[in-house]
Amino acid sequence: MKIPKRTLRSGGIQGSRATRWIFVGPAMLVVICLLIYPLLSTLMYSFTNKTMIRNDFDVVGLQNYIDILTDGDFYSAFGHTLLWTLFSVLGQLIVGFIGALALNRVQNKVAKNLFRIFAIIPWAFPAIATAMTWKWLLNGIHGFVPTLLRDLGITPELIQFLSDKNLVLPTLIFINIWFGAPLIMVNVYAALQTIPQDQYEAAQIDGASSWQSFRYVTAPHIRTVVGLLVVLRTVWVFNNFDIIYMITGGGPAGASTTMPIFIYDTGWTGRLVGKASAASILLLLFLVILCVLYFTVINRWEKEDK
Amino acid sequence: MKKLLSLSLAAALSVSLLAGCGGGGGTAETDNPPANTSFQPAGEAGELSGEITFWHSFTQGARMEAIQAAADQFMADNPGVTINIETMAWGDFNTKWNAGITTGDLPDISTAQNTGEVVEMLNAGVLVPMDSTIDAIGRDLFSENALADMSMDGATYGIPYYSHAQVMWYRTDLLEQAGLEVPTTWDEFYDAAVALTNPDEGLYGCAVSCSPNDLLCTRYLNYYVRSGGGSLLNDDLTANLTSDLAIEGINYWVNMYKNCSPAETINYTVNDHATLYYQGTTAFDFNSGFQISGVESNRPDLLDYISCAPLPKMNEDDPYYSAEATHIPLVTWANSEHPEICQAFIEYLYQTDNYLDFLAAVPVGMLPSIKGIDQNEEYLSNPTVQQFSDEAAIITQAVEEGTAIGFEHGPSAQAGLLTSQGVIEEMFQDIITNGTDVETAAKAAEDELNEIFATMVA
Numbered sequence: 001m002k003i004p005k006r007t008l009r010s011g012g013i014q015g016s017r018a019t020r021w022i023f024v025g026p027a028m029l030v031v032i033c034l035l036i037y038p039l040l041s042t043l044m045y046s047f048t049n050k051t052m053i054r055n056d057f058d059v060v061g062l063q064n065y066i067d068i069l070t071d072g073d074f075y076s077a078f079g080h081t082l083l084w085t086l087f088s089v090l091g092q093l094i095v096g097f098i099g100a101l102a103l104n105r106v107q108n109k110v111a112k113n114l115f116r117i118f119a120i121i122p123w124a125f126p127a128i129a130t131a132m133t134w135k136w137l138l139n140g141i142h143g144f145v146p147t148l149l150r151d152l153g154i155t156p157e158l159i160q161f162l163s164d165k166n167l168v169l170p171t172l173i174f175i176n177i178w179f180g181a182p183l184i185m186v187n188v189y190a191a192l193q194t195i196p197q198d199q200y201e202a203a204q205i206d207g208a209s210s211w212q213s214f215r216y217v218t219a220p221h222i223r224t225v226v227g228l229l230v231v232l233r234t235v236w237v238f239n240n241f242d243i244i245y246m247i248t249g250g251g252p253a254g255a256s257t258t259m260p261i262f263i264y265d266t267g268w269t270g271r272l273v274g275k276a277s278a279a280s281i282l283l284l285l286f287l288v289i290l291c292v293l294y295f296t297v298i299n300r301w302e303k304e305d306k
Numbered sequence: 307m308k309k310l311l312s313l314s315l316a317a318a319l320s321v322s323l324l325a326g327c328g329g330g331g332g333t334a335e336t337d338n339p340p341a342n343t344s345f346q347p348a349g350e351a352g353e354l355s356g357e358i359t360f361w362h363s364f365t366q367g368a369r370m371e372a373i374q375a376a377a378d379q380f381m382a383d384n385p386g387v388t389i390n391i392e393t394m395a396w397g398d399f400n401t402k403w404n405a406g407i408t409t410g411d412l413p414d415i416s417t418a419q420n421t422g423e424v425v426e427m428l429n430a431g432v433l434v435p436m437d438s439t440i441d442a443i444g445r446d447l448f449s450e451n452a453l454a455d456m457s458m459d460g461a462t463y464g465i466p467y468y469s470h471a472q473v474m475w476y477r478t479d480l481l482e483q484a485g486l487e488v489p490t491t492w493d494e495f496y497d498a499a500v501a502l503t504n505p506d507e508g509l510y511g512c513a514v515s516c517s518p519n520d521l522l523c524t525r526y527l528n529y530y531v532r533s534g535g536g537s538l539l540n541d542d543l544t545a546n547l548t549s550d551l552a553i554e555g556i557n558y559w560v561n562m563y564k565n566c567s568p569a570e571t572i573n574y575t576v577n578d579h580a581t582l583y584y585q586g587t588t589a590f591d592f593n594s595g596f597q598i599s600g601v602e603s604n605r606p607d608l609l610d611y612i613s614c615a616p617l618p619k620m621n622e623d624d625p626y627y628s629a630e631a632t633h634i635p636l637v638t639w640a641n642s643e644h645p646e647i648c649q650a651f652i653e654y655l656y657q658t659d660n661y662l663d664f665l666a667a668v669p670v671g672m673l674p675s676i677k678g679i680d681q682n683e684e685y686l687s688n689p690t691v692q693q694f695s696d697e698a699a700i701i702t703q704a705v706e707e708g709t710a711i712g713f714e715h716g717p718s719a720q721a722g723l724l725t726s727q728g729v730i731e732e733m734f735q736d737i738i739t740n741g742t743d744v745e746t747a748a749k750a751a752e753d754e755l756n757e758i759f760a761t762m763v764a
Binding site: 162 | 401404405407408426429430505508516517518519568569570571572573575582587726727728732735736738739740758761762
């Protein structure tokens with residue numbers, strides 16, 4: 001029903017300018033405090049030589065950016081972040097997707113709910129519990145997993161998952177897949193529930209194989225949801241700090257240092273706020289570009305669906 | 307486009323926050339006589355009124371309770387006073403006060419991790435002199451070395467609350483089983499550590515832990531260099547990691563890591579590291595008297611088989627040396643609006659009963675910073691103090707003759723930065739993990755430290 005403009009202006013809620021601001025104000029305040037202010041202050045500090053232990057600072061122009069872009073540790077951390085993000089998201093997607101498809105085929109409702117609850121357990125743990133548990137399981141002195149592998153004769157000696165520079169990043173990626181796959185699974189499973197059953201029946205009547213049913217019925221229905229999940233997981237995993245920091249601290253010798261840890265070390269251990277801010281801005285630019293690419297694809301999918 | 311904008315903003319928020327992000331009850335005791343009768347008990351000090359905040363890092367139960375009990379009693383004696391206590395780990399403390407300089411969120415009183423951190427605070431200009439408090443308690447009751455470590459331009463900015471020093475801890479049963487004597491030189495120490503290493507039985511001679519989030523490699527290298535009469539700092543307070551002695555020391559500890567340490571310790575911090583000795587995984591360790599309480603709580607069955615000796619020397623007939631003594635200070639912050647309450651409360655903490663209660667939380671681990679307390683009957687009646695009296699004497703000698711790392715040149719911010727930046731730890735990780743040549747890695751670490759000194763020291 002169309003509401004006459006006169007009614008809106010004459011005394012309704014929308015008629016009061018002050019009321020509008022009262023409703024919008026808190027949200028704006030949150031955005032200003034939690035987004036605009038940190039972003040602008042980070043941008044400002046990135047052009048200064050601000051350190052943690054002194055209030056005074058000078059403007060140094062692009063020097064921090066030059067320092068960062070000529071620092072080998074930055075590229076090393078950036079490379080690790082790309083590997084960490086790519087393989088974590090890919091692994092979570094594959095495992096979560098397979099889990100969702102399997103769950104979708106379970107007929108018993110009780111079993112289905114139980115499986116769903118157990119699968120989501122990794123998400124119920126606080127990061128500190130997850131990190132400490134894995135750190136204990138993989139401990140290279142008396143950890144359960146290395147000891148088991150050695151005692152079963154699979155490895156000749158205790159395998160150093162967390163202190164071998166070649167193993168540490170794959171190990172962390174494995175932990176992250178374990179941690180993140182359930183989210184993908186639950187969301188994809190929810191999307192699978194929305195696919196009309198008659199489309200599968202029609203495909204079956206037309207003689208479609210399982211792969212063809214998946215390709216032409218399942219995939220088009222869930223790709224937007226999966227696309228959004230990939231975008232969200234990419235941003236979250238890219239910025240993930242706690243799990244890696246608590247398990248390895250970025251070591252050994254930077255072998256598991258990702259961009260967030262590089263920024264933390266620069267800003268908090270090194271106390272170089274200006275340089276850490278410059279690295280943050282560079283990371284931000286990269287993520288914005290990545291998001292633009294992702295959403296270009298997702299928007300195209302949405303248009304095709306319409 | 308809206309989605310694009312909102313996701314971009316979410317990404318922006320996540321990233322910008324990365325650069326911007328970074329306190330029990332107890333019972334009270336009354337009528338404590340002061341350690342030094344020259345000052346008036348705080349309860350009689352007059353009309354005190356106001357609120358102060360006390361940050362400390364005594365996170366273990368007994369120490370935390372002792373402090374809380376003292377604060378509760380002080381507040382009961384001074385109804386106009388409120389003391390807000392916030393407890394945080396040592397590492398978090400450093401982060402918090404660093405951030406507080408920008409945000410203004412700073413305490414009135416706090417502990418500091420060591421005298422080096424006090425100098426860092428002085429460099430940041432956030433402390434006020436505590437000479438009146440020291441004089442009220444009795445300046446002559448404190449170690450001159452300890453006060454000198456926290457003095458600048460004739461004023462003293464911290465009061466040592468308790469002291470400890472680094473000594474060599476060993477397992478008497480393991481040495482006996484292997485027919486080994488307690489090592490007195492670095493060569494003997496290495497040989498003994500190799501002889502006792504048996505990974506199949508989960509036993510290692512000596513852990514070398516290299517996490518850049520802690521200072522253990524700096525500490526170990528400093529032992530070696532100091533035993534040879536050298537220093538990790540030059541007289542002009544630049545870093546010195548490329549001297550023959552330092553290079554020899556780096557090689558020594560790298561070999562120790564490769565042959566006697568669990569590989570896992572490459573990422574270990576102080577707590578992870580010490581736990582190895584507490585649990586009987588390592589035969590030797592370097593630490594203060596805190597080893598006793600650690601072993602007691604982890605493996606009480608080993609308590610009769612631990613002992614300590616002075617740090618190994620280069621040669622048997624070299625003179626005695628102490629490489630690292632630590633005085634945990636209390637400091638008063640410049641932003642405090644109630645320095646009179648701060649002074650009265652600190653004096654109250656040093657009253658004999660309060661002080662003994664605090665020291666009893668970790669006997670021998672926390673040695674008294676006030677002269678004469680170690681002769682106090684109540685102090686001496688503690689069972690742990692009695693059992694480990696020989697060890698306490700060894701640590702006390704190391705306290706009296708040692709300084710903080712790098713303080714052999716006097717107090718300096720550079721000495722604090724030497725231990726807080728993790729540069730030497732990163733150097734060890736690089737050598738061990740990437741096989742980087744020792745001289746090359748040492749030169750790179752030295753250059754990095756000097757750059758940090760130039761940037762950070764006012």
